[in-house]
Amino acid sequence: MIFLRRTFPLILAFVVGVIGILVFYVPHSVAQALERDLAKWFMIIAAFAYFLGLYSLMTLHWTRVRARQPGWGYSLVAYLSFAVMVVFIVYNDGHGPFHAQAEAGGYQWLYLNVYVPCTSSMFSILAFFIASAAYRTFRARSPEAALLLLAGLIVMLGRVPIGAYISDVIPDAAQWLMAVPNMAAKRGILLGVSLGAIATSLRIIFGIERAYLGGGEE
């Protein structure tokens, strides 16, 4: 049992990880054919992950509804919305579930006129909170904070046409801030993150990092 729970996944991660790295760098036709097959396998597994996500989401909301937790009505709305979308997807504008998704129909209408406006509205609310947070926190408490504040104001002005309307210097200054100091900082962060990702990947491939297996440190 321990073999299936721990040893076999470790061997699988090692073999697939090493093969995955090798086929990426080896230009031989056999390696490239193997890479094509691995890509198809990965896509199939990734597709199943959506079912897992769906199961997790539905279970979470069902638990809330059953236990009448605060806000359980929203969970009911989630179930109802899901059911309505599924009905229209299966109906598929009269073509049925085994036909490619229709170009028009109830699903497309709901997607463009309900889903997209709702998600856009959620995102747009950020503008209000960012304005409020900027008022409360964006203060020149130290020379470094003052510098950040000044750079932020220049970029905010320079990224909208009113900046160029006030002075041609503002968009140029904003562009310089983005292309020179910002880029230097981002490159440093990127190098650090990439080295960390390589180290973590090697730890997983060689079985040092085992958190993905679950079950804690046992």
Place this chain on the structure above:
Amino acid sequence: MIERLMNLDRRIIFLFVFAGVAVPLLMDFSFPIKPTDNVRAVYQQIEHVAAQKDGKVLISFSYGGGAAAELQPMARALLRHLFAREVEIVAISLWPDAVGLAQAALKGMADEAGRKYGTDYALMGFKPGNSVVILGMGQDFRGTFPTDNFGASTDTLAVTANVQSLADFDFVIDLAAGESIDHFWIPYGQERFKFPLAGGCTAVMAPDLFPFIQSGQLIGMIGGLAGAAEYETLIGHADKATSGMRPQSVTHIIIIAFIVLANVTFFLSRRRSANTTSHQDLA
């Protein structure tokens, strides 16, 4: 007074931001839009592709409804330019919820330009897997997308019939709300199969992409609604992005005014507390 300003009710700020968005939408005024070099580079690459015979461009739609306000006008401007210059377009999606937006943008712009599905453009739909979808397309495009979004075989569509790999595209553009440009398209696509790549992204993502422009891995970038407005200026067709610059400009000014006010009250408050402390010391 200073205390009240320091602890200003956030609903007042919300009200100003709402007015800053709503009022300019109801009014008609404009500011001159100056395209940046990064946006101009994307435009010039499409002009370069259009000058070739049977130029072909792949557009990857990697965003959902949350970023539609920024990226859909960008997609429309790019498609309008591509259709006008008679460049063949193949669209894919790395996000499941991008397919409907891609379909709406493609159909709207194709109908406007009188372009036909299958011969001038195609929508391949969504495939899960991000990096491996890109690797798969690089190795075997038609194996990765054997059918289009509507079930037609990729071999039967004129626009995709001769596409074997990503290297067959003259230009690839990823419109992204997530990390698909720098985490997937550059390492697994552009670096491996060597094609010109550009990114269209939300404004908040744009600073992350500057290192890739300097390295030449990205030939250009369109950042946020401002970038889309710059692209509309370049193609000479003002649309939603250009009109969106009115509320965006006014809202930025309002936020800057609030930040300045907050700092003035902060310094006044600090000076007053310093004076109070020195008076207490003297007493």
